[in-house]
Amino acid sequence: MRILVTGGTGFVGRHVATRLLRDGHRVRLMGRDFGEVGALLATGAEPWRADLRDAAAVAGACHGVDAVIHCGALSAPWGPRAAFEAVNIGGTAAVLAGCRTHAVARMVLISSPAVTFTGRDHVDTTEAAPYPRRFSSSYARTKAIAEQLVRAADDVSSVILRPKAVFGPGDRALLPRVIAAARTGRLPQVGAGRNLVDLTYVENVAHAVALALTRPGVEGRTFHITNGEHVPLWGLIRDVLSRLGIPARLRPVPLAALSLLAGLMEARAAITGREPLLTRYTVAILGRTQTYDISAARRDLGYTPLVSVAEGVDRTLAGLASAR
Ligand SMILES: NC(=O)c1ccc[n+]([C@@H]2O[C@H](COP(=O)([O-])OP(=O)(O)OC[C@H]3O[C@@H](n4cnc5c(N)ncnc54)[C@H](OP(=O)(O)O)[C@@H]3O)[C@@H](O)[C@H]2O)c1
Numbered sequence: 001m002r003i004l005v006t007g008g009t010g011f012v013g014r015h016v017a018t019r020l021l022r023d024g025h026r027v028r029l030m031g032r033d034f035g036e037v038g039a040l041l042a043t044g045a046e047p048w049r050a051d052l053r054d055a056a057a058v059a060g061a062c063h064g065v066d067a068v069i070h071c072g073a074l075s076a077p078w079g080p081r082a083a084f085e086a087v088n089i090g091g092t093a094a095v096l097a098g099c100r101t102h103a104v105a106r107m108v109l110i111s112s113p114a115v116t117f118t119g120r121d122h123v124d125t126t127e128a129a130p131y132p133r134r135f136s137s138s139y140a141r142t143k144a145i146a147e148q149l150v151r152a153a154d155d156v157s158s159v160i161l162r163p164k165a166v167f168g169p170g171d172r173a174l175l176p177r178v179i180a181a182a183r184t185g186r187l188p189q190v191g192a193g194r195n196l197v198d199l200t201y202v203e204n205v206a207h208a209v210a211l212a213l214t215r216p217g218v219e220g221r222t223f224h225i226t227n228g229e230h231v232p233l234w235g236l237i238r239d240v241l242s243r244l245g246i247p248a249r250l251r252p253v254p255l256a257a258l259s260l261l262a263g264l265m266e267a268r269a270a271i272t273g274r275e276p277l278l279t280r281y282t283v284a285i286l287g288r289t290q291t292y293d294i295s296a297a298r299r300d301l302g303y304t305p306l307v308s309v310a311e312g313v314d315r316t317l318a319g320l321a322s323a324r
Helices: 011-022 038-042 055-062 081-101 138-152 174-183 202-214 233-243 255-272 280-287 295-301 309-323
Strands: 002-006 026-031 046-049 067-070 106-110 122-125 158-163 196-198 222-225 230-232 290-292
Touching: 002 011, 002 055, 011 026, 011 038, 011 067, 011 202, 026 038, 026 055, 055 081, 067 081, 067 202, 081 106, 081 138, 106 138, 106 202, 138 158, 158 202, 174 233, 174 309, 202 222, 202 295, 222 295, 230 233, 233 309, 255 280
Parallel strands: 002 026, 002 067, 026 046, 067 106, 106 158, 122 290, 158 222, 196 290
Antiparallel strands: 196 230
């Protein structure tokens, strides 16, 4: 197939493109900054510069492709509401219009379990969980609206994947942020430290995408994707820090206190326009149990995680060491 990967210049998109090229597909990478994809371009990926906020440019990128993997998004814990709306809602509408215009046979939206996150513990949450009345962030809200746009577009054959907490070489958000905060002594342990989380090694996401492209009978479906291992988050963080030789005395601070502090920081950020050190969303993500049921993906997509969390952490740390 000839496949367009929006956000092909980003962390998840790069790994998805690598997998699709390895499977023998032709891949078009859409993004704006091609500085980190030299290796992919050298292996035959086609660069396509387009902004998700420019519907005509997005439609142009959809010309001549059989499938679109829509990874491009503004994915940050904080930022102006209008920026999330323009990229995550407007960009998804533009991709759907492009798929329609050019009769693209399959569209895969990379969404997130953040869309149903209530800020409380989630234990084995299934895809049937409703959207919350109040979203935990602009990111979550706009990704949920993007999902609804995709489901409503019954003239575009689509699958929605919701990978939870993606990690791996090239990630700049998850582990690197935690490590940077620990290095400067600014990482408290959020809550009692017993919360379990599901993580997803990035190549497992790429594997799920490859399945969603071709699996019959999954049109219109939404799937949680994780490693299927419930990991004690703070045990993992301590292990990673100790392997990196970072002395970390992670002082436990009650979740409610940190959430209050984060609320104040967000209020100040709304005035200064500068990103707060903490948001209530980040506090909840670090302090709550978040496990997701992947039995639908196992049964109907034929998904099995290929790389374990332990192996994924080894590969991620090796990637960090070689990048130094
Ligand atoms: N990482 C996770 O833990 C995680 C978990 C669940 C779901 N997801 C989803 O996975 C997808 C990829 O996330 P990621 O972690 O790979 O994020 P990332 O590294 O920040 O990549 C985001 C991508 O979106 C592109 N993009 C952003 N704004 C754009 C715009 N205005 N026009 C064109 N392209 C734009 C970026 O391209 P340029 O930089 O070239 O502009 C980049 O390629 C997102 O949809 C996210 O919601 C991620």
